[in-house]
Ligand SMILES: Nc1ncnc2c1ncn2[C@@H]1O[C@H](COP(=O)(O)OP(=O)(O)OP(=O)(O)O)[C@@H](O)[C@H]1O
Ligand SMILES: O=P(O)(O)OC[C@H]1O[C@H](OP(=O)(O)OP(=O)(O)O)[C@H](O)[C@@H]1O
């Protein structure tokens with residue numbers, strides 16, 4: 001590929017491997033961004049849009065978007081915070097959900113993050129952890145210290161930090177057992193890694209999930225950014241909802257609508273039998289079994305549930 005092929009293309013960064021990679025490919029497919037990625041090449045030209053996909057480590061994407069090297073990207077909120085990148089968060093993607101937590105050996109005497117001030121911490125998130133412990137050292141409580149990670153402008157590091165923070169790029173959970181750290185700061189999802197390492201969490205710095213981000217200055221310069229945001233939101237909504245159809249007597253319609261209010265309002269169509277109507281409504285996939293029970297209880301019949309492949313819906317939550 002000739003790099004002049006990138007001219008005039010929107011550059012869209014995708015994690016090249018790891019936890020977010022597969023879900024990102026599903027989103028690209030759902031948004032109909034087609035491409036052919038040649039073996040060993042981290043740049044792929046889209047075959048149906050003026051876009052180039054750039055496959056990067058998740059940890060570099062926030063910085064690249066913030067500095068304008070790429071226009072649009074997908075990475076974790078933890079990575080955005082760690083990079084201290086100034087980017088626009090366009091939409092939350094609902095996967096890659098985890099907590100960034102302070103963890104200590106179960107048998108240790110440390111009960112809160114404050115107990116680790118002046119001690120040794122190993123982490124892959126040295127930027128966030130430095131800011132958090134700087135805030136604790138300056139007298140903030142844990143909640144206020146965690147709040148500085150998202151809301152406050154980036155502070156100058158303290159000139160005389162008491163807490164030692166070591167950067168490790170993997171297997172952070174081994175650091176305490178190896179005698180390298182008194183505590184660690186790492187991601188927790190199921191908690192399995194933490195439990196296996198005989199650690200427990202004593203405070204939470206932030207929650208994180210994958211987000212679509214763009215460079216603040218470029219947001220309104222290319223209409224494709226808004227188009228892809230809408231398309232990706234459609235794919236995510238389709239994964240979250242199912243379409244529920246049923247028949248109900250007019251007398252019970254009001255009760256049934258309370259159970260399936262829909263995104264805007266349910267579609268109600270008359271049936272040949274004038275006392276009955278057919279209702280079609282989007283409902284949350286996660287509560288469909290409950291909803292079917294409730295519909296049956298108010299007299300609904302012929303309840304059918306359909307998967308949604310793609311959709312565009314109003315903002316209102318169901
Ligand atoms: N266990 C997890 N559960 C959910 N999301 C996670 C988990 N671990 C990481 N993530 C999310 O995925 C992002 C990328 O993490 P990932 O582990 O894929 O990258 P990495 O650690 O740089 O790569 P690798 O682990 O392959 O060396 C993280 O920043 C976080 O937002
Ligand atoms: O709570 P859990 O479900 O166990 O997930 C948490 C683990 O997932 C991530 O590790 P990853 O698998 O990415 O390996 P890494 O430490 O080499 O990055 C993270 O760094 C934790 O170790």
Ligand SMILES: [Mg+2]
Nearest residue numbers: 018019170187
């Ligand atoms: Mg990892």
